[in-house]
Amino acid sequence: MNVVKSSRSSNGLPRGGTEETGPSSAAALSNINLYQDIPSMEVSLDDFEEYALDRLKVLKKIEQLKLRHIAPDKHKKLLDPLLSKLNDPVKDSISHFVLRLAYCRTEDLRRWFLTQEVALIKYRLNHSKASNAITKALESVLPNAHVLSKKELESILPQILAATPSLNSNPLTVTGDGNNIYRVPFTQALDLVQHRQVYVKAGKAYIPESKLLNLVTAKFRTNLSRQLALLSAVPTTSSLQRTTGFLKNVATVHTQKDDFLDAAADGLKLNANNVQAHLKHMPLCMAQLQVGLGREKHLKHWGRLQYGLFLKGAGLALEDALTYFERMFVGKDFNKEYSYNFRHMYGKEGKRQNYPPYTCSKIINSNAPNSNEHHGCPYKHSSVQDVSSMLGKMGVAPSQQKPIINQIKSHNYQLACVEHFKAINPTVIVSENNFGNHPNAWFKASVKASGDDININTTGTAASSSAVSAAGGDQKMKEPISVSP
Amino acid sequence: MTEVNDAISTGATTTTDAAAVTTTSTSTGTSTTTNAVTPSKKTQQQQQGEEVFSPELLKIYYDRLFPYSLLCKWLSYDPSFAFDDKTNKTVGEKKIFSRREFSFTLETPSREEIYIRYQSFSDLEGLKSAVTRQKPRKIDIGAVFSHPPKDKNAYVSSSSNKNTGFRPVQRELVFDIDLTDYDDVRKCGCQNAKICRTCWTFMTAALKVLDQGLREDFGFQHIAWFYSGRRGIHAWVCDEEARNLSDEARSAVANYFEVRPTYGNNSSGTVHPMLTRAYDVLEPYFCRYVLPDKMIGGHKLLADRDSWEKHVLDTLPTVAKESVGKRLKEKWSNPRELNDPSPVDKWNTLLRHLRVKFKFPQSWPLDSETLKVWMWPMEIVFKYTYPRLDINVSKMQNHLLKSPFCVHPKTGRVCVPIDPDAMDINNDFNPFAVPTIAQLATELNEYHKNNTTSNKNDDTVIPQHEWEKTSLKGYFEIFEKKFLQPLEKEWRREQRDLAEQQAAIRGDF
16 A cells, blocks of 8 residues: 555545445455455555554454453443444555554564454454354355365264264254354364364364354464564565654554563662572462472473573573573583573574563463473463462462452453462552563562562662662652552 | 404495405404494493493494485485485485485583584485484484575574575474373383383374374374384374474374363263274273283283272262262172172273263253263273373474484484384384394394305395395385385376376477
């Protein structure tokens, strides 16, 4: 699409919503747009920005609904007013592609955008007034899906029923309306295949119509993900430069500054000798790694990554990390087998990329730990009993655990973690976003709240801060502190 | 002693040389023949005082026995691949082979291990000369990359793009199953790296389930299985579709086969066909190798009172534990029972009791307690015998896996191919029968001794490869016949199809 500078009134260029738009947007009127075609039209800078911001409001609302676990029946009321601004298919299309430009830059931005856009498509398909919206969408993304004939279905019906329990309630109407079975290559239905929710035979997955939505969104996700990755590699051209500033700003709207990663600026100075002493400031995911490390004298691959990067973010220098882990990995040939691994994390080997510590969403959504691994988010990956006993060891009495457990039960893992923080730091007023998203933010907030200044050698503030620490008198604290009487 | 070893290290690249070496050693006396290939330097493990692994033995193996042509032909995925014995050159396009990552684990004189990644070789000769020169303790095989991995640095830049830079482009779908992951159910007394014939049956059962699943559910045909040389097995799925799977698809396949302990919580009363099929495969193994006493190669699950009470009857869902479980406890512990039922009888009695006492629920929603009882037999059979995959190995294209045909440094055994069809409930693959490199060196010497002393002008066929003179022959020939030849057949068919298609386009038939 071309961006024209002129304002909307003075030029006679076609604008969104008019009949002069291309065939792709005409199709979008009847179907839900899966953004397979890039719009080719001119758009004013004002519209360019306005459309993008309107869409961003929708995406942010979607994220909020999920994070706060708002019941799905309330989504419509909260979302539709915002979404109505994107009813115009041209505006919808343009705003989507503008945000692609804005959010393709980094891995984190891409992941955020992808998650919200997929949720949006899902919402739209589910709430579409057209009864065949999903099948239409499937045809557009997977034109080769085959609908089983009655005869084809007969021979494998028992297997399909066994694999797809949701059909069981009404097995007789399987071939009836809305219950077609689609045959697709299994690679198009990975999510259903990996959870064994469909029948798989000779490389083909058999998908009941009720699960088509999953297929469409999966395909949409892979397409968009690939497009974003490709887009990120495209150098900014001069024609885009007028929008660069705006695009940058748009992308930072939803992300807080990662100031908690700037450990040094806050006098956080972990070293090989005081890691253990900071166990009490670690969120449960990291505490469990530290405890597992102490017990087994070893951490498996993902554990090393999650914990190693966390400590890096908490201010542990490479030399100290090597010393510390070598000391902890008793009976292992550390230098031979693991030191490369840690140097790699610090960007000293291989790609030489300075890897950031894992965010909560990465920890929660990445691979689940096996029985002898300690990585992951305990609120998601461990049983309530295990979490409870771990919390007990971290000094959270069973009586204080109730709010934490409640959050786990409603699958609010990050809020559970925030509750843990509240339990041990009752005086700190929590503004959720600060550390419910990142273990390092949690850690930093906890260290600050306790007044434990890691670097004892710093100036007088260390001494004075310990004196007033109970009241949270650290001048550097950004959060408001309430003093308990 | 040293002279003999030197003699072997200088010669021994072709059949004639090897024979000459053997003649030399036989001339010094029969007893030294064995010594010549059993150097005196001590290494990790010994079998009855005999050494199974040493740099000298490894040299003999790499110089004379390692099946370079089998490995390279396979990894070429090229119908025109051939090795011309006369010119000593590889023929074929080498397109895929030269972009394959090999990595070597070397040992320095100070016994430190060095790991060298991203090596690649343009052809068989390149691989062979590097292997014989460096004598890696271990060889790993990685992905096929967009460019030859040895030139990696030319294509990697700090702003490397996933879609254009140096990146993995294809890779066999691989699986790794290891007996150490079965420690909690190995009641034979083995732990960690120790294995016995009894616990090895877990590997056989796992192989059967996975092999069948990959073939029937995913339609893969070219699956090669290997003994890892110590305590596990590897699968290499080599179909073109498998090699081109994305990381996400690899994860999905691996997860599809992964059974977590909580799968029993299902409210629908249905079981996925894959699991039903696995149960049918595994239950006989469970009956034959898990239930019986140690004496006859079992894990004694139903062979002693402590075990059947604690590990079987007490694991029943509450409703069944209080009824059927309680009754059988009394019955089985009753010393007056004359015809003591066998463990398998006990298992069948238990299943029968459960089915009679708990009818499958007929009304919706299904009664969850009864469902639990119905799921229980599968749960316990799977707990002991369902494949426990190291799924991280399978999930990524760019994950290394130990090369087939190399030698495990701790056991000295060769990672030989396993033929799944040769195995059934009564015929197991025997890891203890796999030759060590020490044994192979002896076999080579024996062969040459017999063939030089006896009728030399006889019209006996001279083997093309030295491994044909040893017990590797059986393993490698089955690999050729059951895996490599079908693979080649498909390459040729693809090529024919392509040629016909092109001919059709050009219009000349």
